[in-house]
Amino acid sequence: MAFDICSDDCKFVMKTQRECLKNGISYSMGSMWKDEDCYSCYCGNVTAICCSEYVQPPEVPRNCEAVFDRGICTYKIYRKDNHDILCN
Structure with missing residues (x-):
């Protein structure tokens, strides 16, 4: 898993001296994980942070x-009147 600390959308995670806590789960220092909201997380010695792996969609036609598809952590652009048809 690549970890990009330059992401636009990052959140700090609760950090103790020995671990990081996110949603009631404990992670040891040096751990990397991906959470259910498509954020890549890292538990460092000094700080703990989670940054989004997805990019906001470009301008969407009217x-x-x-x-947002959480299964693949990306946006899909659909026609408003028919979600079975993808927009170009």
């Missing part, structure tokens, strides 16, 4: 809408 007849379309962006829908």
Whole structure:
């Protein structure tokens, strides 16, 4: 898993002297993980941080809408009147 600390959307995670805590789960220092919201996380010696792995969608045409797919951590752009049809 690549960890990019330059992401636009990052959150700090609770850190104790020996571990990081996120959503009631303990991670040891040096651990990296991906959470259910598509954030890559790192528990460092000094700080703990989670940054988004996805990019916000580009400008969406008026007849379309962006829908976030948590399974693949990306946005898909669908027609508003029919979510079975992807917009270009």
